[in-house]
Amino acid sequence: MAGMTRDELLEVIGEAARTGATELDLSGNELTELPPQIGQLTSLTSLDLSNNQLSELPPQIGQLTSLTSLYLSFNQLSELPPQIGQLTSLTSLYLSFNQLSELPPQIGQLTSLTSLDLRNNQLSELPSEIKQLRDLNTLALDKNKFSKLPLVLKWLPLEEIGLSGNPLPIPPELLGDETSWLDNENLKTIIDFYEDTSKATEDFFLQEAKFLIVGEGGAGKTSLAKKIQDPNYNLDPEEESTHGIQVIEWKFPLDNGQEFRVNLWDFGGQEIYHQTHQFFLTERSLYALVADTRKENTDFPYWLNSIELFGGDSPVLLIKNEKGNRPCNVNERQLKQDFQYIEEFIPTNLDDGRGLEAIKKAIRYYITKLEFVGTPLPQKWALVRYALENDSRNYIDQSDYFALCRGNGVGERTEMLRISDFLHKLGICLHFQKDRVLKNVVILRPEWATNAVYAVTTNPDVAKTKGQFTRDQLDDIWHDDQYANMGDELLQLMENFKLCYPIPGLKDNYISPQLLDFDPPDYDWEPSNNLMLRYEYEFMPKGIATQLIVRLYRWIEQQQIVWRSGVVLNNGRARAEVIENYRPYKGELSIRVSGVHRKELLSVVANEIDQINGSFEKIRVTKMIPCICEECQGNTQPHFFRMKTLDRYLEKGRYEITCDRSCIDVNVRRLTAVVLSDRFDELDKKAEQDKFEQLKAQHVEYYPARDKVFISYSHADGEWLTKLQKFLKTYEREGRLTTWDDRRIQAGDNWRQEIDTALATTKVAVLLVSQDFLASDFIYKNELPPLLEAVKKEGVTIIWVPIGHSMYTETDIANYQAACNPDKPLKGLNDAAQEEILVEVSKQIQAAFGG
Structure with a gap:
């Protein structure tokens, strides 16, 4: 109940004390203070005081020595009483969203503590006594005032830590964000980076950033990228629009004499690319949205919302490409009101170069103001970065990368991996360290890999089959020397980007769902x-x-x-x-x-x-x-x-x-x-x-995806299929099983694909065995092999029904139990005996399917 009075609070505390309560929830009651009587609740193990207006805690809080959980988030606490150290049974302490500027040294007495939440406070340092918390495995320090990394953290057995939102001289890519936790290895990376940068000279700073150019196809994105790199570049009116992504390098001098590198990412505007582009629309980048004179051609809300969603608070330049000096009319006031991160609207005619210098000036200004630009790097990290930049290959083996690191003074494997992870997060290279396939390669040119992916999703043969493709088709699509021996890695990249999935049961067959x-x-x-x-x-x-x-x-x-x-x-x-x-x-x-x-x-x-x-x-x-x-x-x-x-x-x-x-x-x-x-x-x-x-x-x-009873039969025995289906109909009508046979294939369907799909989802296979069945080449070559393989690997059940006398003993079918006596096949029995056996066979099928 909101707005609890002091008398009401005393009544609640008194009742809890009389009954020996172990839990008490006082959250959201607008409490401004706690009475000394709170110390009477010595049986409490959990106390929730969150979402109140407490500015201090009474010293009697230290009497609650049975507490294991204390919730104090969303209050106005500026300090903690030293008596907090008496709560030695505490395992969880929640203090987020307060005004704490320091912690008392007695915090080190909470030796049972496993979780400590200090997010959104005013802390700039931690007391050295905190290293006594030998059981602390989760610590949240996000959004405080730490400008120096508390090196006492290295003494804690942390499994998860949050450090985002602090003014630390560490790249945000290493700190992560408030939605993610860092593990102990991440923390070691951060500590090592922090300690190394304190030794670095001023000559090594990160002077590099991404400039991403987006917009509709044909708007002039590629022309802009090339004009920035080379003002004398002559536009070709017949030049094709960009397919996929192109990355162009442009450098300009800084006032201190250093050189700044801009990686211009030119994104193809066709819709087929949009889903994949989002993996490279990164935060802490500069964006340009190119609009041209074609009426209502630019979907401003789509592009600007996409930039906001993927690019965070990244600045945006809206480039108005006025082809033929025709005005590009844009409602600048409305767009600026809706999308406040638009920094400038710059008109240009890329054909004659009008406005180009204004664009380059704006790029130089905004890109050097990005959050991580100027971050000091350990000298050896910078040397590795430069060595990778100078390597002309599209990718290198991980072993080659390790050798390159050793040649530049990095000898420990863990540090080598920290460097490649750092560069991966900046989009400079790609190294998926946790993937069993991709961990063995470092991709030096991300656009090379992404364009290989685009080659699949834009392939006309793949589009014609509604996104289905095979491993053999990939070998044809990636036949260029630049992709030699990289098919497995590129396919894995597509799966990582959620651009395809394997079809269960169909080896080396895949679907690209966006097609x-x-x-x-x-x-x-x-x-x-x-x-x-x-x-x-x-x-x-x-x-x-x-x-x-x-x-x-x-x-x-x-x-x-x-x-x-x-x-x-x-x-x-x-x-x-x-x-x-x-x-x-x-x-x-x-x-x-x-x-x-x-x-x-x-x-x-x-x-x-x-x-x-x-x-x-x-x-x-x-x-x-x-x-x-x-x-x-x-x-x-x-x-x-x-x-x-x-x-x-x-x-x-x-x-x-x-x-x-x-x-x-x-x-x-x-x-x-x-x-x-x-x-x-x-x-x-x-x-x-x-x-x-x-x-x-x-x-x-x-509950696997296999969910069918597949009935395999010779068309010469079609009458027996009809008879069996009459008995199975009872189970089907109740939803207790689903049968499939090739009579389900409709005119115009791809019959082979329909059969393959049915085989891949089979849970129980029913074989109507006769000599006609054994003589069928199609059954022998196409139906039996995948079924028998699935029996071994995926637990599929085979039930075979002897329709007539046959040479089944000469085949693999003899290894499986028949549903009835093979010496008395159905064809030799009278109608009543046939029906009796078909009832029993149907029960066996249902039992095998799942009861």
Whole structure:
């Protein structure tokens, strides 16, 4: 209850003392002080005082020696009493969002402490006594006033630390951001870097940055890049638009005599590239959006929102390319009002060079003001950077990189990897150290790798097959000498960028989801008893749905119910439909889930989407929960609540909320129980994420994508297929199994691909064995081999039914148990005996499928 009076507080404390309470929640009550009586609560193990207005703590707080968790976030504390050191049982202490400028030395007495949250305070140093916290594994120091790195940190056994948002002389790429944790190895990197830079001479500073040129195809981006590099470059009106990415180097002198290097990234404007471009639209860069005289050709909101989303607070120059000196009319006032990071609007005619010097002057000014520019580098780091710059190759083996490091005074492997990781985060090179394939190569020219990826996604043969391609096709696409022996690495790069996924069961076959059909295939959906969830985006980046498809590709229903903006997932116990509705600038993801385990599947899918959203630092998205009142339940268009609103209700202790449609009060806890809430403390995020990963892994393990009964038969035995299907129909109608045979193939379908897909999703294979079956070359060469292989590797069950006498003993089929006596095949039995056996066979099939 908000605004608790002193008398009410004393009553609550007295009651807790009388009952020997172990937990007490006083959060959000606008408390300005705590009475001395708080010291009577000696049985408390958890005390929540967050979201109040406390400016100090009474010394009696030290009497709560049983406390293991103390929540003091979101108050006005400027200091802690020395008695805090008496709380020796504390394992978790939350002090974020206060006004602490120092910690008392008694903090070192909290030797049981494992988690300490000090985010958003005024701390500039830590007491040396903090090194006594030998169990401390999580420490959050983000957004304080540290200008010097507290070297006492090296004595702590930290597994996770947050240091972002402090004015430290360390590149932000090393410090990370407030959404990510650094581990002990990261901390060692930061400490080593900090100590090394204190020894560096003033001759070694990072004087390099990225200048990214974006805009529609044909607007003049390439012309601008080349004119900046060479003012005498003659424009070619027939010059093709950039495909993919081109990187051009431009250098200019600084006032101190040093040279500044600008890496000009020229991005192709065609839409097919937009999803991949986002991986290189980096923060702490300078951007230029090029618009030309073609009427209404530039999609300003799309490009400027994209820059804001991926580039953070990076400055932007809006270049108005006035071709033929025709004016490029832009509503500058409105754009500046909507996008305040636009620094200048600069008109130019790239053909005659008008305005070019103004552009170069603006680039020189804004790029040298970027946050990390001028950061001191250890001398040997700079030497490695220069050595890589001078290497003319597109990529080098990791062993060659290590040799290069040793030649420049870096002898330890860990430091070599820290350097390549630093350069990777700056976009200077690519080294994916945690990937089992890509860790063995350092890509010196990122544009070389990305253009190889674009060569696949823009290949007409791949486009014709709606994004499906094979490993052999990649060998043809990447046949140039520059890609020799790099096919595995480039394919892995595509998978890392979520640009393709392997088709389960089809070796060396892949799908690029951004080339799938726009229209969904036909599929059935039962709308009753669905759980629903919706994500509404203020600005929706391209490719949210395709990233989700790649992440959960194993669950795509039949590996067929998928399209460019949606997918149906099936884990064997529940189905999820995810549809992306993209409207100009805004958009939404709609999810509905049916089935026995629908809550678990919804939680996993929602967590995957949350992870995708979390990769965009400035994304503005609202999670919406459907109402469960009597009027909304069963309604395909229920009222939706904002998840953040429901969280606020819970924070304030309010457990009922009114549905706007029915005006009925609904229990908030029941609403939020639909999905696991994302409202947990930063310090618990890792544990919560591990929980999701475990749940996801369990679903993959127990409910694989194989979800069909595949019936293999000779067309000469078609009548026996018909007879068996009559008995299986009972199970199919109840949804207890799904059968497939080649009669399902429709006119115009790619019959071979349909069979291959069905084989890849087979859980139980039924073989109707006769001599006609054994004589079929197609069955022998194309159906039996993948089925028998799947039996060995993936647990597929084979059930074979002797239709007639045959030479099965001369084949591998003899290794498997027949469904009935092979000496008495079905053809030799009367109708009643046939039906009796087909009933038993159907039961065996159902039992093998899953009960």
